Structure formats: structure tokens, C-alpha cells
Amino acid sequence: MSVPMDTARKVADAVLYEGYLLYPYRASAAKNRLRWQFGVLVPPWYSATAEPSRSVTECLLERSANALVRLRLRFLHVKERRVEAAVPGGFRPVHELECDGTTHLTFDEATAREVETVLPMPHLFGTERTVVVRVPGDRSEEPIVSASGDTPGRVVTAHQPVRAVLRVAAERMPGPYGLVRLRVRLENVTEPVRAAATREQALRHSLVAAHLLLGVTSGNFLSLTDPPEWARAAAEGCRNENTWPVLVGEPGQRDVVLSSPIILYDHPDIAPESPGDLFDSTEIDEMLHLRTLTLTEEEKREARATDPRAAEIIQRAGDLPPELVERLHGAIRHLGTPATPAAPWWDPAADAGTSPDTDSVTVAGVEIARGSRVRLTPGRRRADAHDMFLAGKTARVEAVLLDVDGARYLAVTLDDDLGADLHRSHGRFLYFAPDEIEPLTGGELGEVSA
Structure with missing residues (x-):
């Protein structure tokens, strides 16, 4: 003892x-x-x-x-x-x-x-x-x-x-x-x-x-x-x-x-x-x-x-x-060959069950997927004051994502953002929950570059 x-x-x-x-x-x-x-x-x-x-x-x-x-x-x-x-x-x-x-x-x-x-x-x-x-x-x-x-x-x-x-x-x-x-x-x-x-x-x-x-x-x-x-x-x-x-x-x-x-x-x-x-x-x-x-x-x-x-x-x-x-600078406790995953955990490609480019979510009876156009309606749970300037703006859906808790989110770029193409090429998006957008239909769609 x-x-x-x-x-x-x-x-x-x-x-x-x-x-x-x-x-x-x-x-x-x-x-x-x-x-x-x-x-x-x-x-x-x-x-x-x-x-x-x-x-x-x-x-x-x-x-x-x-x-x-x-x-x-x-x-x-x-x-x-x-x-x-x-x-x-x-x-x-x-x-x-x-x-x-x-x-x-x-x-x-x-x-x-x-x-x-x-x-x-x-x-x-x-x-x-x-x-x-x-x-x-x-x-x-x-x-x-x-x-x-x-x-x-x-x-x-x-x-x-x-x-x-x-x-x-x-x-x-x-x-x-x-x-x-x-x-x-x-x-x-x-x-x-x-x-x-x-x-x-x-x-x-x-x-x-x-x-x-x-x-x-x-x-x-x-x-x-x-x-x-x-x-x-x-x-x-x-x-x-x-x-x-x-x-x-x-x-x-x-x-x-x-x-x-x-x-x-x-x-x-x-x-x-x-x-x-x-x-x-x-x-x-x-x-x-x-x-x-x-x-x-x-x-x-x-x-x-x-x-x-x-x-x-x-x-x-x-x-x-x-x-x-x-x-004191550091010590190696164990030596071995670490397992390298095919993709890091945060990369959507790491989960074969998801496909941000083709997945969709239904909002107000309308199927929303990559390429859909929506109007932003940030909810009260938003804590960032910048969100009030996004209310009512139209946007293009770039991907439908699934977080670790199983909730769906939409990655979007703003229609009137002159830097949208640059953001798209770097994967820099704004993110909204399905209940924070409204689908655009009919005459609301207008024209937008792909």
C-alpha cells in the first residue's frame, strides 16, 4: 500500500x-x-x-x-x-x-x-x-x-x-x-x-x-x-x-x-x-x-x-x-505510424453519406439545393449585429451542409456582392439555417450569374 x-x-x-x-x-x-x-x-x-x-x-x-x-x-x-x-x-x-x-x-x-x-x-x-x-x-x-x-x-x-x-x-x-x-x-x-x-x-x-x-x-x-x-x-x-x-x-x-x-x-x-x-x-x-x-x-x-x-x-x-x-521544449512519449484519413474530419468528403453539391432541404414546400435562390430572414437567435444588414437580401445557395449534430445549414453568397465569385472560389460563404431563408419563385428570381 x-x-x-x-x-x-x-x-x-x-x-x-x-x-x-x-x-x-x-x-x-x-x-x-x-x-x-x-x-x-x-x-x-x-x-x-x-x-x-x-x-x-x-x-x-x-x-x-x-x-x-x-x-x-x-x-x-x-x-x-x-x-x-x-x-x-x-x-x-x-x-x-x-x-x-x-x-x-x-x-x-x-x-x-x-x-x-x-x-x-x-x-x-x-x-x-x-x-x-x-x-x-x-x-x-x-x-x-x-x-x-x-x-x-x-x-x-x-x-x-x-x-x-x-x-x-x-x-x-x-x-x-x-x-x-x-x-x-x-x-x-x-x-x-x-x-x-x-x-x-x-x-x-x-x-x-x-x-x-x-x-x-x-x-x-x-x-x-x-x-x-x-x-x-x-x-x-x-x-x-x-x-x-x-x-x-x-x-x-x-x-x-x-x-x-x-x-x-x-x-x-x-x-x-x-x-x-x-x-x-x-x-x-x-x-x-x-x-x-x-x-x-x-x-x-x-x-x-x-x-x-x-x-x-x-x-x-x-x-x-x-x-x-x-x-522542457517537448518530449515524444510514443512512436508509431499515425493513421491518415482519406480526408480531414471537417471536410465534407470525409463522410460518404453527405454530398453538399447535390443534397437538398425542403423549405415551405420548395426543394432547396445548390443553385437555388433565396431571401435571407435572419432569426432572433442571431447575436451578430451585422445580420440586420442582411435581412431581406437575396442570395444564391452554394451548398447544403450537415453539421455534427445532424442539423442542416445553407452556404450562400449574396446576389449584390461584387466579390461573390472570389468568395465562391475560396469557399468563403455566409451560413443560414433553413428557417432563416425564404425560397424565391416565379418573377422574384430574375437573373443571376452562375
Whole structure:
């Protein structure tokens, strides 16, 4: 069990620090002023932002009625970091303090917390087991000492106490293979604090990037993303709130699930080329590395002062050897001969069942095909203001098309468009649904060039 759990932990670490600090890694950057976006479980007494105070994980297992269930709760615990300057008789809070060329900033950090418990599956049927999680508060002071021995200030750090509960239950489901549904409710139950009026203050009493690693000693979890057909109805009945459970570990392993606050696929993995954490997983390592190198010396100085992890990124970007930078450019995972279709999927020729040049559609009892003339009557569902200038114009149908949803559309060129021949030669048309045109008949047709 420890090996799959350790493999899963690498992915869980990326989830833990997703969005922890965003490029350009400076406290003054606008996107780093509103922090902690993923997996935040605020205390129940804070409701100003409508962020949840609990998550619910439901997953399915087979042949696991006698298994041991290992639950590992992991989250970030926000740590207040306050810089104080020395003044006669004490200290006063300041935003920034420089000493011997080193800048000290007031900027919150976070500490990774991890709590693990093991529960026998038989003890979870027909009841709900409660696991209480208590993280005490603490406070520390570190003096800022200059080269001359003076103390111009200090850095005060503090954690506020956090209290949470895990409520775990299981039930046997109808069907083959001893199907079991496991439910885990994670709730922030931190006691009310009068001083926490802002989100920044409430976050110090929150579980940030909260997620669960669930493992079993026997049996297997089932994928909720792609369940076997016999368990599909049970999988669709699983209710997950503020979380997304996926299988983790090596492909084929099904004894560990990561209940993630962000959407993942089964068996996610960390690219081996990645040299280290960048905390901005929606971006590309190569791009973030190159961008970091372009920061000015003043920007790098502020980034180093912002957070120890940001300082590590700045240092790594400057020290990464060329051969490792080259690895970030891309990697070939599999070699093979790709199948080349006779025509690309978007080309009408790819579907032998359609023929835009000869297909037709009936409108108001009239068969409309290539060469038919119509009057345009754009409907209300049109969002482009330009369409009002097309209303009432006459046009020539160039093709009758079928989209991927099976709906018919008409490709047309305008009769009074001097560039119609050019558009026709390049396949540049206007597109209308059959209910957005009227057939032209009799004396309305006039003459039009083919």
C-alpha cells in the first residue's frame, strides 16, 4: 500500500500547491493579491464569499467488504507573516523592511498539514465513524539582525487554530462483485472568531487546497469517469461536492483514489521533465521558466522576498543547465505510424453519406439545393449585429451542409456582392439555417450569374 500511496502523493503535492503563488511570483502582482482559489473550506461562520465549509466524496469499490481503509487528509494551513519595525518602546507593523540588501515583506505563507487514519471497512457499514482533526495555533518571533549587530525589526509568524471532522460511512450496493459505496464528508468546524471579518482573516482558519488520499488493503476502487457497464448506474448515483475523485498510481492500479479539488483524469502523472514546482499548473514549464528569466533584478528581488518557495524558483531558473532547459521544449512519449484519413474530419468528403453539391432541404414546400435562390430572414437567435444588414437580401445557395449534430445549414453568397465569385472560389460563404431563408419563385428570381 505504501508504494501506490507514495506514487499518488507526487500528484497530490501538485494539487496541494496548485495556484499557491502565480507568476511573476511577486506579492505586488495583482493576481497574487487574491490568493488561495482551489479547495478552500472556510469555517462555517464565514459566508461573505459563499465558499463552502465542507466537501463530500463518494466512490465505489468491489470485493472490499473486509478491507482496511486508509484516509489521508492533506491541506495547506495559512501562516500569517508580519514584518515589524523596531520603534522606541517596541515594534510596529510595516509592509516592508530592508536590512543589508535583503528585503522582508509582510505576506502570508502556508504550512502543509497531513492527518492519516485507518478504519476497518466492516466497522463502517450501517454507521458513521467520526474522526476529529485538531491543528493548534502557534506564534513565533524571529529578529532581523544587521551585519553590525543591530536589530531594526522582527518577523512575526502565527498559525490560527483549525478544527475539522471526517465523517466516514459505507453501504453495500445491489449488484455483483460485492459492490460498496464509500462516503467521506470533510467539514471545517473551527469555532467562531470575532476578529475574522475579511476573507484574508478567515483563510487563516480555513483548510486550503484540501484533498483526500483513500487507499484499501484489498479489493479495488472503480473509476467514476469510465466505470464498467455493470456499475454505471451506481457510479452515476455517487454524489461528490466540491471534489473530484480519480484513480491514481500506475496505470492499472485501482487501490488508491485521490479526491481532488480540481478536475483530473484517472491515473494523472507528473511529467518527468519538470525540474520542480512552479505552482502555476495551468501553464507550461518551459514558458514559465523563460518568463522568470526575463524578470528584472528589482522584480527578482521582490519575488525572493515574497516567499521562500518563490525564491527557490528564481534560483532554479538561473541555475538550470541548458540540457535541462532543452528537455522542457517537448518530449515524444510514443512512436508509431499515425493513421491518415482519406480526408480531414471537417471536410465534407470525409463522410460518404453527405454530398453538399447535390443534397437538398425542403423549405415551405420548395426543394432547396445548390443553385437555388433565396431571401435571407435572419432569426432572433442571431447575436451578430451585422445580420440586420442582411435581412431581406437575396442570395444564391452554394451548398447544403450537415453539421455534427445532424442539423442542416445553407452556404450562400449574396446576389449584390461584387466579390461573390472570389468568395465562391475560396469557399468563403455566409451560413443560414433553413428557417432563416425564404425560397424565391416565379418573377422574384430574375437573373443571376452562375
